[in-house]
Amino acid sequence: MPELAVVTGGGGSFAYIVSLFERKKYVDVVGRPVRATGMSITRQKIRQAASTAIPIPPDPLENEKLSQLRRVRSLATGMLVVCFAIFVAARLFEEAYPVLAFVAAFAEAATIGGLADWYAVVALFKKPLGLPIPHTAIIPENRHRIADNLGHFIEINFLAPEPVRQKLEEVDFAALVADWMADRERAQSLAGFVTKLVPQTFDAVENSGLRRFIAARAIEQVEKVEIAPLTAEFLTALSKDGKHQQLLDQILDVIWKFLSDSEAHDAIRDKIRDELPTLFNLFRADAYLLSKVLASAGSLLDDVRENPDHPLRQEFNRFFSNFVRDLRRSKRYAKRAEELKHNLLARPEFKRLGHEVWESLKAFVERDVAMPDSMIRSRLADLFAEVGRQLHHEPGVRADMNRGFVVALSAFVESQKSGVSTFIADQVKGWDLAMLVRLIEINIGKDLQYIRFNGMIIGGIAGLLLYTVGLLAAGN
Numbered sequence: 001m002p003e004l005a006v007v008t009g010g011g012g013s014f015a016y017i018v019s020l021f022e023r024k025k026y027v028d029v030v031g032r033p034v035r036a037t038g039m040s041i042t043r044q045k046i047r048q049a050a051s052t053a054i055p056i057p058p059d060p061l062e063n064e065k066l067s068q069l070r071r072v073r074s075l076a077t078g079m080l081v082v083c084f085a086i087f088v089a090a091r092l093f094e095e096a097y098p099v100l101a102f103v104a105a106f107a108e109a110a111t112i113g114g115l116a117d118w119y120a121v122v123a124l125f126k127k128p129l130g131l132p133i134p135h136t137a138i139i140p141e142n143r144h145r146i147a148d149n150l151g152h153f154i155e156i157n158f159l160a161p162e163p164v165r166q167k168l169e170e171v172d173f174a175a176l177v178a179d180w181m182a183d184r185e186r187a188q189s190l191a192g193f194v195t196k197l198v199p200q201t202f203d204a205v206e207n208s209g210l211r212r213f214i215a216a217r218a219i220e221q222v223e224k225v226e227i228a229p230l231t232a233e234f235l236t237a238l239s240k241d242g243k244h245q246q247l248l249d250q251i252l253d254v255i256w257k258f259l260s261d262s263e264a265h266d267a268i269r270d271k272i273r274d275e276l277p278t279l280f281n282l283f284r285a286d287a288y289l290l291s292k293v294l295a296s297a298g299s300l301l302d303d304v305r306e307n308p309d310h311p312l313r314q315e316f317n318r319f320f321s322n323f324v325r326d327l328r329r330s331k332r333y334a335k336r337a338e339e340l341k342h343n344l345l346a347r348p349e350f351k352r353l354g355h356e357v358w359e360s361l362k363a364f365v366e367r368d369v370a371m372p373d374s375m376i377r378s379r380l381a382d383l384f385a386e387v388g389r390q391l392h393h394e395p396g397v398r399a400d401m402n403r404g405f406v407v408a409l410s411a412f413v414e415s416q417k418s419g420v421s422t423f424i425a426d427q428v429k430g431w432d433l434a435m436l437v438r439l440i441e442i443n444i445g446k447d448l449q450y451i452r453f454n455g456m457i458i459g460g461i462a463g464l465l466l467y468t469v470g471l472l473a474a475g476n
Helices: 043-050 062-092 100-125 143-157 161-169 173-182 184-196 198-207 210-224 227-242 244-260 262-275 278-282 285-306 311-329 331-346 348-369 375-391 395-430 433-475
Strands: 004-006 016-018 034-036 039-041
Touching: 062 100, 062 433, 100 433, 143 395, 161 395, 173 184, 173 375, 173 395, 184 198, 184 375, 198 210, 198 348, 210 331, 227 244, 227 311, 227 331, 244 262, 244 285, 244 311, 262 285, 285 311, 311 331, 331 348, 348 375, 375 395
Parallel strands: none
Antiparallel strands: 004 016, 034 039
């Protein structure tokens, strides 16, 4: 917890900063009265306050701090008694030993200084001797104002946009993410977490109408795409390195399979028989012609397959090039391609196909993620781990990620800092008063007691100087 300044005075001048530390304790575990500086609180009062107060975590160093406080407080009180005793003794023997007047002046002023600072320390926590003296019991009387000012101080000085941004910029968030994801076990845990959300994600997409929305937007985007130029570019890429000739090879294979089929032979023979005169059929000319046709066709197909420079391949190249050129330039081709696209998208079979693809994808993914050796989960873990490793070698990407983290976290802090201020103020207001006093005394009571030492020393020196100046002035 940041520091809270409380200023008071006594014996001419007195100022001190009361620090509220993070670690606090709630009650004295042995049930003894909780004593602040010059202040005691009974067990009954502690119990009454504890019924509504906010619990304070225990401080493991409390016993040591209490021991130091008691020792220093006893020394300060003892020194005050010694100063008073010296003053009385010096006054008693002053006539016999005139030099003791200086000792008496020092001891008198030291006693007054010690009493004044004792009063100032006590006034922080209670009304000295129970007297209704104004501007005493500073902490109890002003706890709410102190709490509000503390929350406001933290909001303005610690949660201002620029300090927060500068502090966030010191952190390499992307490196932390990269280290975390590069760990195989963490990557597997993240993949497992993601895959567990798959069924809920599918249900959310379907129930929210998101699937229909995505499908509608996808169809809109497809309708905006001009098919003819896109197809021309695809075919141009296909024709590089002669890959389009593989299409011709596939066509030749289909023709060869057709010519090798017995049913196809019968169909061709019947066609030849129908076209030949009856006399020719008597001599089985149809069978002869069929064998010649099949032999010639087979020979042609073999030549085309084996010869990359065959005239038929060259002709196919010209046809392919002309077709691509017409797709790219011809308005008629473009119009026909668009009509074909719209007719395809409008058909119910296309919509059913999209639904079936979605259902198949959903079933496959849900079935896979339910398996202990899920392929998707394994691939996701590999992906996350690889992303983590690659981030270490991409300073530009890490810099962009860090800027994003800084912007996001700065905006979050800016939007929540007023709530933080209110939370801090409410926490301080909710602390039990007795425990608040005990908290302050345990953590800074030792330093407060040293002020009493300083008051006696400074007061004594000031008294001695004043007495000496008075003598000199009287002598003149």
